Amino acid sequence: KQEVTQIPAALSVPEGENLVLNCSFTDSAIYNLQWFRQDPGKGLTSLLLIQSSQREQTSGRLNASLDKSSGRSTLYIAASQPGDSATYLCAVRLGNQGGKLIFGQGTELSVKP
Amino acid sequence: GAGVSQTPSNKVTEKGKYVELRCDPISGHTALYWYRQSLGQGPEFLIYFQGTGAADDSGLPNDRFFAVRPEGSVSTLKIQRTERGDSAVYLCASSLNWFRASSEDTQYFGPGTRLTVL
Numbered sequence: 001k002q003e004v005t006q007i008p009a010a011l012s013v014p015e016g017e018n019l020v021l022n023c024s025f026t027d028s029a030i031y032n033l034q035w036f037r038q039d040p041g042k043g044l045t046s047l048l049l050i051q052s053s054q055r056e057q058t059s060g061r062l063n064a065s066l067d068k069s070s071g072r073s074t075l076y077i078a079a080s081q082p083g084d085s086a087t088y089l090c091a092v093r094l095g096n097q098g099g100k101l102i103f104g105q106g107t108e109l110s111v112k113p
Numbered sequence: 114g115a116g117v118s119q120t121p122s123n124k125v126t127e128k129g130k131y132v133e134l135r136c137d138p139i140s141g142h143t144a145l146y147w148y149r150q151s152l153g154q155g156p157e158f159l160i161y162f163q164g165t166g167a168a169d170d171s172g173l174p175n176d177r178f179f180a181v182r183p184e185g186s187v188s189t190l191k192i193q194r195t196e197r198g199d200s201a202v203y204l205c206a207s208s209l210n211w212f213r214a215s216s217e218d219t220q221y222f223g224p225g226t227r228l229t230v231l
Binding site for chain 1: 146148218
């Protein structure tokens, strides 16, 4: 059974810091991995999607990497801003189970001005 | 264009009552998903549709839960005889295609319906 774990559960950093969020998964037979952002009381916003054949994706100050063999992904946020404060969720899609996503429990990020 | 919309945004009901939660996906998206999110947890898969048919309903917790998508667009999640443990945020998502290895696979989420069972 695929399990997705995110560490740390919560993180507080001063504005301007570069930071890394971690995601690990137990079954390496994934189809893709997606990082989401969730603001309090809101739905999820897709940040980056990495296909199983890719190693990384970049969007602005965000960079996500994927290492299937070790079952890990990282989300790197450069020059953090207070507006980055939110919960970040990673989710994997398995190759043989259609489109459903299996989520980690999230990392709650707080960026202090 | 318009994103995924869900109604109602909040629903308070009493134990034992029946509720319906509605999802309007992005126009043209063939795949539609339902997830449930408890406080402090990531979303948990319930069911997904490809077109009108339920392609995978393995996440539905028991037979009190049922979902339909009769015309391949709007979907309704139905919960019978609600229990306090059903309280959660119910999220709906849609994607252009689930079987294409491309950005069309990206799931777009609605704001959710917060269900509270008293």
